[in-house]
Amino acid sequence: MSHPPNTYNNVPGQQNTNPGVFQQFNQIPLSQLPGGVNQDGNSNKQGSVTGFNSQNHLNQSASNSPAFNQPGVMPPTSSPMRPLKPISNQPPMQNVQNIPLNNPSVHSKPNTVPSSSPYPTNTQHQINNNAPPLVPSSQFSQPITNGPMSGPNQRPINQYPPSSSFSPPPLTNQSTNSHSPVNPALANQRPPTSVPSGLINQPNTPYSGPLNGPRNSPLTLGSSSLPPSSIPNYAPTIGPPRGSLVNGPSLPPMSAPMVSQTAPQGLPSGPLRSQPGLKSGPPQLQNQYNNGPSVPNMPPMQSGLPSMPPMSQPGLQSAPLLPPMSYPGLQSAQMPPMSQPGLQNAPQMPPMSQPGLQTAPVMPPMSQPGLQSAPRMPPMSHPGLQNAPRMPPMSQPGLQSAPVMPPMSQAGLQSAPRMPPMSQSGYQSAPVMPPGLPGAPPMPPMSQPGLQAGGPPAPQPMPGPASGPPTNMQNRYPQMQYSTPQQNQLQQNISKQFPTHNMYGVTQQMGQLSVTKQGFDQLWGHQMVDLLRCKHILPEYPEDPPEIRLGHQFAESPNCSPEIFRCTINRIPETNSLLQKSRLPLGILIHPFKDLNHLPVIQCTSIVRCRACRTYINPFVYFVDAKRWKCNLCYRVNDLPEEFQYDPVSKSYGDPSRRPEIKSATIEFIAPSEYMLRPPQPAVYLFLLDVSQIARESGYLQVVCDTLKSHLEQLPGDARTQIGFLCFDAHIHYYLMSEELTRPKEMTVLDIDDIFLPSPESLLVNLGEHMELIKELLTILPQRYSAPGVPASALGAALQAAYKLMAPTGGRITVFQTCLPNIGPGALQSREDPNARSSKDVAHLNPATDFYKRLALDCSGAQVAVDLFLLSSQYCDLATLSGMSKFSAGTVHHIPLFRAQRSWQAEQLTRMFTRYLTRKIGFEAVLRVRCTRGVAVHTFHGNFFVRSTDLLSLPNVSPDAGFAMQLTIEESLADLQQVCFQAALLYTSSKGERRIRVHTLALPTANTLPDVLHSADQQCIIGLLSKMAVDRCATASMSEAKEALINAAVDVLSAHRLAQNLPAGAVSAALHAPMSLRLLPLYILALLKRKALRTGTSTRLDERVADMCFMKSAPLCAVLRAVYPDLYPLHTLREHHRDELDAPDPPRLQLTAERINMTGAYLLDDGESMIMYVCHGVSPAFLSETFGVASFSQLPDEARSLPHVETEGNEMVHAFIDKLNEDRPHPASLLILRDNSASRQLFTERLIEDRVESALSYYEFLQHVKTQVK
Amino acid sequence: MAFSFPAFSYVIALIVDAFLIFFSIFHVIAFDELKTDYKNPIDQCNSLNPLVLPEYLLHLIINLLFLLSGEWFSLLINVPLILYHIHRYNNRPVMSGPGLYDPTSIMNADVLTVCQREGWIKLAFYLLSFFLYLYGMIVVLIAV
Known part of the structure; x- marks a missing residue:
């Protein structure tokens, strides 16, 4: 298990040291790659851009707003790239896809298994190390985009069907089936834990024989009896992805390694991403592929299967997925975990309507096969039975994988013996199936417990055991408590019988039959949790964000990593009224400049963008033909420039979908000169150091100077980098470091009311040329200001001076402040009443003056950002001071009560400041967010200045800055397949290169309330709510903000109650929440107890405001960890x-x-x-x-x-x-x-779950919420 | 038919109201420009803010005249707007100069919609009151 590389501590310049596997275009010598790809980030070689820069200068303009979206700036299109010279060892295209993502577990990327890759032999390696989870691609026939399909090890699509043909399996099944009636009973009697894996495995043996059709092969890969030849043919596409995905992450730690290891071995070409998957916690299951979306493709596949007419369809789909789990020996280990995936899948259920509709026609035929297979059924239940006892009741959720199975029961049948854990659901449903289907009125039976419903074909054996010993699974998925095997059966039956669109009506019809209803809910991923009964609601390992399942056309397109781009609802409601009904906040969270280990960087003469809306070409565009593409945001059809046909990897023409732009949802362009309105600025750093009495007492100066001195060389920048220093107490001290001086010369300006620069030059000096002088200054400064000084701080004047100094170039001002600025412009008075620190309503959260805000706006216009380090030992009115950072895209760092003598505080400052100095930085940046027509950005959160409705001006952008946008739905999205968001960040790298980083996120739409509620992303919602609450504190009051947060929880639960027709909170004994939102009340309670929002506990105003600043501007992962x-x-x-x-x-x-x-x-x-x-x-x-x-x-x-x-x-x-x-x-x-x-x-x-004076415990909070739920 | 003080105040009101109509047209246009990204919010606020107080002042002048001339009906109609102006100015964001509009919050969709709607409503109000004053003036001039 290798951890993903630490993405943060990248020192500029180290970023390209990627192992060979990840080689990208980057490493192709630039000289050979005129139109190709360049290197990433700060590490651009100066030489490589010289020619480029010289062009830039042609395009200067007075305005400082980059031509980001000007219609006129469309790059000239038709300059074809020079073909690449042959480059040895050129990496395969798919590397591009992997590049951006640190987190391997990020949702399924398209199969990256060797497609056209030049590395056929390399597959094993790739699989294990970097291949994202494979998905059985066969279900989506997208020949163009799915490279993997045609991979060396894989069969072409049209050959695939045979591999999954069912005919042989039934035979073998029958043999095993004979056991079934008996076994279930046995199984029931067994103590849960005692099931020897051998028993379970036995059923497998028949399959390993040659009898099995190709389809079976994946299952039996693990067993030695399988003809070796079949492995390469069938295994790859089918099992592995699933196996690793499903099993890996969910396994209890102990068993995990086992699975991950075996899987790869058995399946040479398998997608084994299992390792990363494990590491990253619960997997993102690929089940969705089985569901609806894939159905349309089935017919072709089916054609190859004479024996299995319609039935085979479902079988095909689900079958491939199951195999992996069947490894002998693994079973026992896998059992518990399996169920987990099931749970997780559920919320991710794809739009049910699609699958449902499509499967509908299939249904009738199915039933007949079902009948035929009836005899076989019992056996299958067999494994299920065995497992059952062992499974804690909750683990049954495996059932939820039912959604996967819709097609499924058959799959279950055939693969039954082999499919131990997972297939359980399959098995169990199987017996019930036959009767259910033929039986015209399916309802009656279903309403009864599974046992009776099963009727004729031996459903009885189905163990109701559920008596398994509680495992930790219970803790993690308590809601499963009520799901019993019978219910699972039911779900499956039902799912088969009712095409999706009927489901709803049926559900209501059977409203009184809670068992059935639960079955439906689980089936469609709509499970809910009774929050009051579920004590251990927090998953033991962090969960991955819910998966995004796009329509089948784009199902395999790479979506943006959830670490970068996340939406609060993973299926956008079709209309605003639906959104209102769900009461969920709709918004996106972006972490646009996150440190990435592998980022495809492209340099080309023209960047392909939509002519109407200026959207960058991305993986979700539709290619009308080879020469034209349709924008996915505004739907305009655009021409494709000639050079876009060229694939830099395969060095061939003709397939635009092979371009890195189409292969990766996060990409960086090196911008041509059209994107510059002035030559890219150099990196300029100015440090403003407080040397007033309090500052001298705190001793921070020594720490800062030492840290800075040791990291001067690591400051991001090129040969033009400039640096300067300014100290201030009652006066402003400038430091002149010109050529002729041997020591830095201090010049003090006494007149702070009308500030001026004492020298036109040499206050900002070139870092490289004056390194010695600067180091000397940093040595002198702490001594110079060690004696007691004046208790006055003219911060406002110092900032004005800094602005004057920086305005011509732009850059970064770093302010260290330890006390309240009390003289000169921007002087403040202490507003905090120490006695009111724990009062109910908090005052003075708004700035006292707009001096700092106006200054920040001036700075923003001059492309200067102000970062504030507040090392206060007393009240500093951060609410006012933070304005300087908020509106200039800076950051606020706060260490309360700082004393350098306290070594831990000195260390904390050193660590913080080191990261600050060495992290990447982008200058003169703008971030534009584009949305599909019909969706609009409503409010922005973060540190920036909003320059127009969708454009943020970011004088500096740092990798630790996150942004959020609230969205509104302005027109109906009903006729859209998906909604796309594109965030484009145009910035100047510290090496003086203009670059554009583009992130694209596509989300499906939803048209029913349950779909919306169950596709909510609770973590993202908390991220957005925290920012909204901070806003509310500023615009209204803190009590109102807290009230609003509680209402957010109440509203969502009320909406869910409405959607599910549950009794009102006040009269109900339970408080039900959708699975996907089960942690929301907990997180909201935690949020209410954050420093920023708590009342009743003594909290310094500055700390409160600092926490608010943090919540407004931190990326989601940091906010979440801070909140809970x-x-x-x-x-x-x-x-x-x-x-x-x-x-x-x-x-x-x-x-x-x-x-x-x-x-x-x-x-x-x-x-x-x-x-x-x-x-x-x-x-x-x-x-x-x-x-x-x-x-x-x-x-x-x-x-x-x-x-x-x-x-x-x-x-x-x-x-x-x-x-x-x-x-x-x-x-x-x-x-x-x-x-x-x-x-x-x-x-x-x-x-935070405990009661403290003045704040509720979690249980009390739930009770409170419950009474409010209407 | 005599040129009384009420008649004078109506004449003044008509002239001032014409200015107010121009103000609110400018207001509406300015916010439309903001919405369609033609203008930088800082520039736009800089041009809008100096106009806020003069508008309020002009409106007050009319009403002062109505008060003095005893035109209670016209005054009554304008009182809500006066109150709204006072309320609006009291709750303005923290800023050192005169004016209402803060470039950092103006681009918030809520604020933008509110401001735009305010512009349209005021425009309609001033237009209607223009005809009212015209009518009032004629009535006053005739009623002797």
Whole structure:
């Protein structure tokens, strides 16, 4: 299990050191690649752009607004690229697709298994390492885009059907089936845990024989008896993807490795992404492919199967998916996990209407086969039975994979014996099927428990056991409690009998039959959870965002990574009224400049854009023919320039869909000169240092100067980089560093009311040429200002001076401030009343003056950003000061009560400042967000200046900045297949290159309320709600904001109640929430207890405002971790330590004292800081191993670092902390507390599910919400 | 037929109202430009903000004249607008100069719609009141 590389700590210049597998176009020498691709990020070679830059200068213009969307700037189209010279070892195209995504688990990318790739032999390697999860591509016949289909190992599409033909299997099934009636009983009697895997496997053996058609092969890959030849032919497309996806992530840690390893071996070409998948937690299941969308393609496949007329269709679909799980030996391990995937699939259910409609015609024929196969059925239930006992009741959800199966029952039949875990659902449904189908009035039977419903064909055996020992699965998916095998059966039957569009009516018809209803719900991914009964609602491992399932045409198009681009609802409501009914906030969260390890970068003479709306060409456009494409945002048909036909990878003409622009939803262009209105600016950095009395006391200057001195060389920039310093107390001190000086010369301006620059030049100097002078200055400064000074700070004047200095070039101003600016322009008065720190309503959240805002707007116009480091020891009125960063696209960093003597604070500042100095930076940037017609951006959140309705002006853009946009639906989207969003970030890299980074996200639409509710993305919603709440605090009041947050939870649950026809909250004993929104109330409660929004607890105003700034501008992952910190048990670390190479991976705990055991030790991680909490009952062995102390009392009261001890346990904890630190901008600070330390409240106040004075506990909060649900 | 003070105030009101109509047309156009991305919000706010107080002032002048001349009906019709103006100005964003519009929040779709709607409603109101004043003036001139 390799972790994705740390994306953050990239020092500029290191980014291209990708292993060979990821070779991209990047590494092709530029000289050979005129029209090809260039390198990424800051690492551009200067030489490579020189010619390019010289062109730029032609195009200067006075205005500073880049020609981002001017109609006139369409690049000249027809300059064909020079063909590439042959380049040896040119990487395959699909690498492009992988590039942008750090997170391998990001939704299914198109099959990247060797398509046309030059690397046939390499497949195994790719599969294991970087191939995204494979999806059985055969179901979507998109010959053009699906490279993988024709991969060397795979059969062409038209050959595929035979592989899944059913005819042989039935025979074999029958043999196994004979056991079935008996086995179920046996199975029931077995203690859940005792099922030997061998038993389960037995059914498999028949299949391994040659009898099985090609279709079976995937299943039996694991068994040695399979004819070897069949493996390469069939295996690849079918099983693997599924297997790895489904099994991997969901497995309990122990079993995971097993699966992942076996899968690859068995399936040479398998998509084995399993490893990354595992790592990234719950998989994104590919089930959707089985569902509706793929159906249309079925007929062709089917044609090859004489024996299996209509039936085979479903079979084909589902069958391929099941195989992987059937590996012998794996079964037992897989069981529990399997069910998980099922759960997860459910919410992701594709639009049901499609599958339903399409399958409808198929139905009648199906029933007959069903009858025929009846005899066979029993056997299949057999495995299911066996498994059943072992499965905790909840695990049955496997059933939910039912959606997958619609076609499915057949699949189940045939593959039954082999398909142990997963197929369970298949099995079980099978027996019921036959009767159900023929039976004209299906309803009556169904209403009864599964057993009776089964009727004739032996459904009875279906175990109702559900008596499995609770596993941790229960905790994770408690809602499953009520699903029993019978229900599962029912679901499946029902699903077969009723095409989707009927479903709704049927559901209501049977409203009183809750069992049936649940079946429906699960079937369509509409499960719900009773929040009041479900105590352990937090998944133990972070969940992936719900998957986006596009219509079949684009089902395999690469969508943007959810880490970059996320929408609160993964299926956009078709109309505004539907959106209103769902009461969900609609918005997108963007992290546009996120550090990416693999980003395709393209340099070409003309960038292909829509002539009408200026959308960049992207994977979701429709190619009318080889010469024209249809814009997916405005639907205009555009011409395709000649050179776009050229594929730089295969060096061939004629297939525009092979271009990297079409292969990747995140791409970067090197912009031609049309995109510049002035020559790209150099990197210019100016540091404003507070040297007033309080600043000198805090001693921050030493820390900052030392850090800066050691990172001067790593400042992103090219040979033109400039740097300057300005200090201010009651006066402004400038530092002149010109050629003739041997030491920096200080010039002090006393007149702060009318600020001026004492020297026209040499205040900003070239970094490379004056390195020595600058280092000397940084050495002198702390000494120079060590003596006591004046208690006055003229920040406003200093900012004006800085603006004057920077305005001609643009760049970045970094302000260090420790006290309230009290003289000169922009002077402020203290507004905080320390006695009101815990009062109900918080005042003074708005700026006291607009001085800083106006200054920020001036800066923004001059392409200058202001970043603020507030190291205050007293009230500084951050609410006002933050204006300078908010509107100039800067960032606010806050370390309250900073004292350099406290080494941990000095370290924290060093880490923060180091990251700040060395991270990538984009200058003079603009971010434009385009939406499909009918959707419009309503409100923006983040730090920027909104220059027009869809354009954000970002003087600087940093990789740690996130943005959010609220959307409105202005016209009906009913006739659209999908809704697309494109965010394009035009910026100047620190190397002086103009670049455009384009992210495109496509989402399907939904037309029913349940669909909308169940495709909500709760994490993203919280991200958006937090920003909206902060806004509300500013525009209205804090109490109103809190009220609005609670109402958000109430509204959503009310909408769900309406959609499901449940009783009103006040009269109901339960509080039901859709599966996809089950964590929303918890997160909202956590949000209410954030520093920003809490009342009743003493909170400094500055800290409150700093937290608000953070929530407004941080990317989603950081916000989530801050809102609901991760709590890990440390004392059980060893149990979750799978192998030596890997850090342990313990499950998360809910933030409640209930989960804190007196004999444990815990780690609470909120992103910025980690708190290690050691309880007094912890075993001495643990203490000595981890902390190197003999007893609890020897632990320090509070420690700031974990000692290094030469023990395995200590190393393990270190490894774990290091692993946690990998995915954030800078390592978190660590605090170790005993449970009797004085400051243990730091830990206990984060247990947000518990009641604290003045704030509700989670349960109380739910009760409160329940009474409100109407 | 005599040229009384009420008649004078109506004449003045007619002239001022014509100006107010121009103000609100400008207002509507300005926000339309913002919506269609023709103008930078900073520039637009800089041109709109200086006009806010003069508009309010002109409107107050008319009503002062109505008050003095005892034209209660015309005054009554205008009182809600006066109150709205006061309310609006009291709740303006924090800014150092005169005016109402803050370039950082003006592009918010809500604010933009509110401002645009305000412009249209005011335009309609001023137009209607223009005819009312015309009628009033004639009535006053005739009624002797």
